[in-house]
Amino acid sequence: MSHTRKIARNASVVAGATLLSRVLGFVRDVVIAFALGAGPLADSFFVAFRLPNLLRRLFAEGSLTMAFVPVFTRSDRFDGQDEAFAVARSTALWLLLLLGLLMGVAIVAARPLTLVIAPGFADTPEVVNHTALLVRICFPYILFISGVALCMGILNARDHFLAPALAPCVLNAVLITASLAAVALGWPVPTTLALAVLVAGLGQWLLQQPFLRRQGFSWFGPASLRHPGVLRIGRLMLPTVVGAAVYQLNIVLGTVLASFLSLGSISFLYYADRLVQFPLGVFGIAVSQAALPSFSRLAADGAHEDLLQTLNKTLGLLLFISLPSAAGLIALSEPMVATLFGRGAFSAEAVQATAWALVGYSTGLPAFCCVRSLVSTYYALEDTKTPVKIATLCLLLNGGLGLLLMQFWAHVGLALAVALASWANVVLLLRGLRAHFNGPWMAVPGVVRMLGLSLLVGVGAWVTAGWGGWALLGIPFWAAVYLGAAGMLGMPETELFFDGTRQVLRRVGKR
Structure with a gap:
């Protein structure tokens, strides 16, 4: 089995378990929102x-x-x-x-x-x-x-x-x-x-x-x-502690800045982040978690060319999943927040504020997904310094953008700042890999088609957003439309996605 298929299989295992966890997590957040509100x-x-x-x-x-x-x-x-x-x-x-x-x-x-x-x-x-x-x-x-x-x-x-x-x-x-x-x-x-x-x-x-x-x-x-x-x-x-500290300082920085805004701003960002964490955890983190051991084995064996090819295919799979997920979150932000959290102490104003924060975070979802696999590649190569330098630059960028954008869009500006800084992180990490590989630092030829299909799915979902909670029932339909269209266009990521799912189902069936 190729390393990419192995990553897809293991990622499917993680994604299935994480899906259950995220569903329980949403129930948890609904219950906490009901009990505590956003105050x-x-x-x-x-x-x-x-x-x-x-x-x-x-x-x-x-x-x-x-x-x-x-x-x-x-x-x-x-x-x-x-x-x-x-x-x-x-x-x-x-x-x-x-x-x-x-x-x-x-x-x-x-x-x-x-x-x-x-x-x-x-x-x-x-x-x-x-x-x-x-x-x-x-x-x-x-x-x-x-x-x-x-x-x-x-x-x-x-x-x-x-x-x-x-x-x-x-x-x-x-x-x-x-x-x-x-x-x-x-x-x-x-x-x-x-x-x-x-x-x-x-x-x-x-x-x-x-x-x-x-x-x-x-x-x-x-x-x-x-x-x-x-x-x-x-x-x-x-160096990785410093790098992780820089990443966590981004979270702390958002909390610090939000604490100077109106009461509830921290909670608006928290609930919006929880929704973004659903596709990020089920797919993005699952893929990167499954990729690290494979990347480490290839690096230990000195198979850098295979490592580069595996990384490119992994990034393709991440973008294939995260781009339509981002489009759907943006299109259905308000009915999603209202349906999941809009009850009890969670007011209509809190729903609107959280929905806009969700839009801000969702623009960075593909970047959030790709960063972890890129950093895993550096660590597999035992280069722990370069990601730290890049993360430090992006922390400064996040802080500057946050201070600027919160003046105009309050907590939504803080969410947008995180998204923009994450995209900068992806670009810099990709450029930094040129020091390790002679091949193309990113070869995902289907990105344009992924963007086009994601945009169409997002527009379709946005048209149904006025149906309120009923619009969420259309999510499986839009996912099927995206996967079907991608399959008709012959995108290789479709085969990887279904292959990983089939292998997990076979393993479950044998048990």
Whole structure:
């Protein structure tokens, strides 16, 4: 099986599990929107929950996983399974040490941290105090979820993708249950949700353990803080931590700027981002997660020409999926937000404001999808410095654009700034790959046809937007129209898409 087809197959596994997670995630957001609305209580919880998530992406998914998978793959390939598992256990020791220290600092300094990430709260001391309390409750989640990310790296490197992709389902199910229980029993909703986050983190970690045992892995065995493999990961992580920090600073920057706008702006951006995360998570992140182990194997074998061809086909598949998704989100933004969130404490004004934020974010969806696979290519090649330099430039661009555009379009301007900075990131990452490859740095000949078909689908969906929630029932129809037209035009991405889906269905059928 070719590497591209293998990526498509594994991405389909991740996408299927992620689809279930995203559906539960939407139910979770609907329930939280009903219980909290889009006011100060919601802002407090989202800020508190964002802090451990920032560190999760910084020390786990954002840098550890990217540095860990290539080193683990190389060790497993050339030194054997036992040595690779020793690398994983040694990495876990470092995680516990570093994150334990950070957790202690965060609990002690919860109030100053709140003012750093949301300085606009300073005018409302009661909101600051409440957010600080939630920070102290939520922050230990970082230990559990970083452990989950390490489990994901081990399993993905050994071509198992299902269990890590199902982990978010545990979080969503626990938060849904906690929200409904809080409303029914009269418990304080934000505090209940914060405690539920800890329970969910433990559940996500426990879910991975049976699958690790099937791979022959045990947490008990040789490990050392000075293991050569973990020291190599550390050297690779130094620039990747900076790069991940830059990426997370983009999120923090948006929160900081939004805190100076009208109350609720943080929540408008949060709910809009959640909707964009649906296609991004189901397809974009799924493809990049499946691609990293294949990229790492090709890089370890020195097969740079095959790596370039695989990257180009991967980018083609990402654009094939993300372009029509962006068009659909833009066309159906208002009925989508109204149907999913427009009830309870979520007012008509909040629906309109969130819908416009969704339009802003959606213009950058294809870029969001492509960035992760491009960065994965750099990490597979063990070039961790170039993405950091590019990410830093894009952070400055995002900040400048955000300050400018929020003057005219408030929170929508912040969403547009993120989208524009992400497109700049894609262009710069593509140009930077010329130093590694002699071939074309991007060869996706069907992009024009993808754009044309996506535009037609978007216009068709926009015509139906006036039907309200009923317009959402047309989404499968427009997807079928797009796939059918692409197939008639002979676009190779159509075959990859269906081939990956068929292989997953065969595997499910055999079980």
